[in-house]
Amino acid sequence: MPDTAPDGGILDLLRRRASCKQCRLNGAPTLEQAAALLSTLRIRQGATRPYPSGGSRYPVETYLVGGVADYARDIFHYDPAAHALEHIATAREDFEIATLFHPPLGYAGIAPTVLIFSSVWKRIACKYGDFGYVLALLEAGHMAQNILLMAAALDLGARPMAGFTDDVVNELLQIDGVDEQALYAVALSSAAPV
Numbered sequence: 490m491p492d493t494a495p496d497g498g499i500l501d502l503l504r505r506r507a508s509c510k511q512c513r514l515n516g517a518p519t520l521e522q523a524a525a526l527l528s529t530l531r532i533r534q535g536a537t538r539p540y541p542s543g544g545s546r547y548p549v550e551t552y553l554v555g556g557v558a559d560y561a562r563d564i565f566h567y568d569p570a571a572h573a574l575e576h577i578a579t580a581r582e583d584f585e586i587a588t589l590f591h592p593p594l595g596y597a598g599i600a601p602t603v604l605i606f607s608s609v610w611k612r613i614a615c616k617y618g619d620f621g622y623v624l625a626l627l628e629a630g631h632m633a634q635n636i637l638l639m640a641a642a643l644d645l646g647a648r649p650m651a652g653f654t655d656d657v658v659n660e661l662l663q664i665d666g667v668d669e670q671a672l673y674a675v676a677l678s679s680a681a682p683v
Contacts, residue, residue, distance in 0.1 A: 502638045509646035516679045517556025517601040529635035532569045540631040543624030548612040556601035591654040600676035607671045629673040646678035
């Protein structure tokens with residue numbers, strides 16, 4: 490097939506998007522960078538969102554763990570209607586992001602920030618029953634791709650991750666792992682992929 494795709498725009502971002510296997514640790518994303526990343530999940534005028542959700546149920550919640558701006562060990566919930574971070578807690582002094590993942594991964598140990606997507610099951614199950622599980626996973630994947638494309642636009646290091654330690658994540662996010670369950674994560678660094 491001929492390569493007829495025009496240069497620039499979304500196609501350029503798709504070419505540049507890569508999972509950062511090894512990133513230089515230059516610090517956490519700035520507040521402006523975090524705002525740009527999270528704007529890809531924001532509720533738009535007319536109550537629509539820039540990603541699909543089965544039956545417009547939107548069961549997936551977003552949390553930011555770790556560094557952003559001057560916050561090094563904080564845990565936030567993202568409110569897509571207000572486009573705001575809600576402070577949940579500050580992690581213990583000895584907290585390391587690597588402990589979220591199983592087995593602890595080297596990249597996660599140097600990534601200062603992680604976005605975690607969770608699902609509030611009753612929002613989707615009330616309409617779709619068990620099939621809601623599949624729909625929530627698909628939604629989290631769409632959301633992660635938005636984040637990954639914006640990270641490429643901002644020259645941030647980003648790596649999607651699914652192998653986390655449920656008990657550690659549940660405690661940190663103050664969720665029960667039953668009614669609300671973590672699904673997926675994206676580790677972030679202010680360094681571009683190397």
